[in-house]
Amino acid sequence: MIYFDNAATGGSKPYCVRETVNSVIAFLCANPTRSGHKLANAGAEAVFRCRNLLKEVFGCGSAERVIFTKNCTEALNTAIFGILKKGDHAVMTCAEHNSVLRPTERLKKSIGLETDVIYPEKNAYISQKYLITYDAIKPFIKKNTRLVITNHCSNVTGAFTDVKGIGEGLKRDFPEVLYMVDGAQSGGHVSIDMARDKIDVLCLAGHKGLGGIMGSGALLFSEAADIAPLTFGGTGSDAFKLDQPDYYPERLESGTLNLPAIVSLYEGVLATNPTMGKNAEKLVFLTETLISALKKTSGVKVYSQPNPCGIVAFSAENLPSGEYAELLSEKYDIAVRGGFHCAPLMHRYLETEKNGLVRISLSAENTERETAAFLAAAKELSFM
């Protein structure tokens, strides 16, 4: 099968990731930070190494503020519910995933959270370098704005947000506003540096561009952010306190940590970080190739610009996206995702609410031979 669904989860893991997970499951089955014996301590060291690596790679101020989660959704939920309080206002964009839209919708109903959702100009997704810039955000900041949430790269089209511009603008003009970035799609594909880009909260999926396995995710936050816990329980510390510990990471990590996922993330980041620039070039080239060929394909409309996350979204006038994706899988053994990609407002913005979009999402493992095979299939499908 040709796997073009890497934005859902990375289709192949680096060899070191597979081998290390295998070794941990065979030889390091011990509960890190719980018991004090040698094996548990070796597990705790592996966990700390990963915290420290993420701190370094993503410019987070402290390793204690690197929290391991089961996926990016849990990271986003933890931050949203842990930061926003009654009376607060939050700004987000139409490009957000349901993992941002649904928690904030919940807070609208439970505590009366005020929100604004930013829609860019009609053709911005195709005509501008960034879908969302600071200029679009700034007019929406109010006295009670507590949090600005933007994704870094749209999971639907691969369109980018000007994270650095927004981070710098907010810190300059509204230093009391926290800036949170959903890096689910961009992590591992482009450089993200919380200190450089003035990001307060960064949420990551470990199992996409970062090369980890499913079950890995992370929440990183600066000294400016204080995040109340979403879950409560054993932390291996202060056992007699019935309140959750008030220090990080324990405050936000209850219960047994997922050691295999954490070591996979460590190995994944070690493997993908040094090759990120080269891989990004390849993905820009491959998406460029796909986009220019698809534009020449009869009945196809393309919604993406070339991008380093490897995402190309398009519609075909003769087939709804779900059917198109199914045919690609059944007839050509090519895996893509049709439909709405859990990002309803982005589809509303793109006016693709009826038939959705076919989303190709590449990794640097994909080849020109594979993109050529897909283009041949797309040509055939345009005559159906």
Next chain:
Amino acid sequence: MIYFDNAATGGSKPYCVRETVNSVIAFLCANPTRSGHKLANAGAEAVFRCRNLLKEVFGCGSAERVIFTKNCTEALNTAIFGILKKGDHAVMTCAEHNSVLRPTERLKKSIGLETDVIYPEKNAYISQKYLITYDAIKPFIKKNTRLVITNHCSNVTGAFTDVKGIGEGLKRDFPEVLYMVDGAQSGGHVSIDMARDKIDVLCLAGHKGLGGIMGSGALLFSEAADIAPLTFGGTGSDAFKLDQPDYYPERLESGTLNLPAIVSLYEGVLATNPTMGKNAEKLVFLTETLISALKKTSGVKVYSQPNPCGIVAFSAENLPSGEYAELLSEKYDIAVRGGFHCAPLMHRYLETEKNGLVRISLSAENTERETAAFLAAAKELSFM
């Protein structure tokens, strides 16, 4: 190293678990229930197979009410926060883990939850078959009691709760009260059947007796229970609804599922379930051996009865439990857990709040040779 810390996490995984996880990470990297292509569908089928297996093995009414969590703590939190409302009263026992005590403490502060914690008679842990019976629970049920929470087997001493007696009693006398069981320690060691034992909510750790890897946990609940979500986000369904779907399992499962952990749980349950009875016999025998020998060891006090979960807790008058555990690890290469095991009220009940207890926790993989090596070490340590 002799690994006697299986109550923290299972020290070795069945071969089929390791091999299947390895294969899934190599060949089944696709997001189950998201995209509709063949590989994603194969993942979704693997997830459904596991739901169905847990439903069958644990007597849960429906596979849709089997929810995958990252650990037992997340399962307990989801149920506690998702069931209890303002004005409710909950009953629990001194044997509960902080994964129950801390969420309920939180609710006491946030919504004024009323709670009662049951302490059994002073020597019940050593003199009675069950630490907690229905007779102890019944007097505490009030008009507004919504939930009774008991663990099945104490993670400190291995003492059992009469789950069947409590379940039957509650359903008979107080049918509107929900009964929730923390099966973190007992799952995979003794039979649990929600229908037979009249359990409404069952929380499981996948990585202990059930043979799965860290990162696996489950929440199972009956038709009587309705659980509101703790996290919100993408479910691969109803993308245009900004409210979380109101049907299970989607209502309680946001974001990418942990496919490697789920298949490990499936393989683990398939491997451990048929041998559970034989393994329980072995663990009762091994704990019996340890207990009778420790009782003859100078300065040692034992807090456990023989049990099928393989747990033996003791104190040594010459050494605090933490130091004892450290010496066992450093000098004898034996892994146990000292301290308080995230179960403060159990230690209060046992009057071991000062020095904690040394906890040995065996699996059926452990041997008589290993218990003999430990007993030789314990003898030496008693002379220190």
